[in-house]
Amino acid sequence: xxxxxxxxxxxxxxxxxxxxxxxxxxxxxxxxxxxxxxxxxxxxxxxxxxxxxxxxxxxxxxxxxxxxxxxxxxxxxxxxxxxxxxxxxxxxxxxxxxxxxxxxxxxxxxxxxxxxxxxxxxxxxxxxxxxxxxxxxxxxxxxxxxxxxxxxxxxxxxxxxxxxxxxxxxxxxxxxxxxxxxxxxxxxxxxxxxxxxxxxxxxxxxxxxxxxxxxxxxxxxxxx
Numbered sequence: 001x002x003x004x005x006x007x008x009x010x011x012x013x014x015x016x017x018x019x020x021x022x023x024x025x026x027x028x029x030x031x032x033x034x035x036x037x038x039x040x041x042x043x044x045x046x047x048x049x050x051x052x053x054x055x056x057x058x059x060x061x062x063x064x065x066x067x068x069x070x071x072x073x074x075x076x077x078x079x080x081x082x083x084x085x086x087x088x089x090x091x092x093x094x095x096x097x098x099x100x101x102x103x104x105x106x107x108x109x110x111x112x113x114x115x116x117x118x119x120x121x122x123x124x125x126x127x128x129x130x131x132x133x134x135x136x137x138x139x140x141x142x143x144x145x146x147x148x149x150x151x152x153x154x155x156x157x158x159x160x161x162x163x164x165x166x167x168x169x170x171x172x173x174x175x176x177x178x179x180x181x182x183x184x185x186x187x188x189x190x191x192x193x194x195x196x197x198x199x200x201x202x203x204x205x206x207x208x209x210x211x212x213x214x215x216x217x218x219x220x221x222x223x224x
Contacts (some may be wrong), residue, residue: 016210021088023137025154026134028181033211034181035218036060036177036202037155041132041149041187042062042068042075048195050082054109056202058098060084061215062187063131063153066091067113073122080123087129087153091115096136108144129153129215144192149224158184166193167190172196 027033038049041064053060062079064086069076091114099107112130117129121196130150132141137154142178145152149206157176161167205212216222 002067003096022150023142023152023154024182024183024219026156029179029212031216032179032182032209033213034177034179034208035215036183037063037131037186037215038067039063039133039184039186040065042072042079043045043187044189045191045195046075046079046187049198050078050084050200052195053084053197054082056175058202058212059214060212061087061129061153063087063089063129064115064119065073065089065093066118067093069118069122076123078127085122085129085216086119086125086127087131087215088115088119088127088150089131090133091118092207095134095142096132096138097134105140105144108141109148112145112148112150122177130219131155151219151221153182153219155182155184157181159187160185160191160194166196168195169199171200173177173201177205177208177210179210180218182218 006080016081027035034057038060041062045209060149062084066088090111092111094107096108097106097222106208113193117128119125128149130145131153135154137152142152156178157170157173162169
């Protein structure tokens with residue numbers, strides 16, 4: 001039994017080590033750069049987000065769902081036309097923390113590959129950045145993502161789904177500004193709270209002396 005436990009521990013260490021360079025939740029603590037990211041789109045808030053980013057001359061990273069790229073290709077193309085970065089958020093937003101079926105690894109691969117194909121077919125982009133729904137980061141998910149040529153990107157701060165006032169939300173986002181921060185927000189169908197202070201938040205970041213860049217620039221990542 002002891003021998004089996006040791007072998008299992010070594011396997012876990014190997015998996016974690018092999019995935020160490022493909023999983024990120026923040027950038028370098030030594031550089032005054034941050035990244036803004038938007039999940040779940042394209043959605044009804046995307047166009048307004050694009051307007052604010054254009055007004056502030058900021059490039060962001062959008063982690064898109066394959067199913068929504070399918071259903072709203074034109075808005076997804078608008079994101080690209082505006083010069084923003086596109087990543088995958090899988091196909092249908094499955095919560096793999098809660099997914100208990102025996103076909104879990106196969107399902108993860110299907111979700112990744114479906115989104116990859118749709119984004120390529122509809123937008124002409126080979127994605128190499130991805131974020132699992134709910135920030136899923138278990139070794140089996142990272143292993144499948146790595147196999148498909150992806151870096152998995154989580155975040156250092158995000159809370160735009162929480163039931164707090166826009167004022168409180170803005171305060172917490174502002175407090176989370178630090179070297180290498182990756183901010184999570186969403187293209188929710190109606191995300192009035194974020195939209196109400198996004199422009200001001202960008203200015204606050206800059207006032208503190210930070211540069212706002214895409215995820216690939218923040219982490220110095222290139223397609224494998």
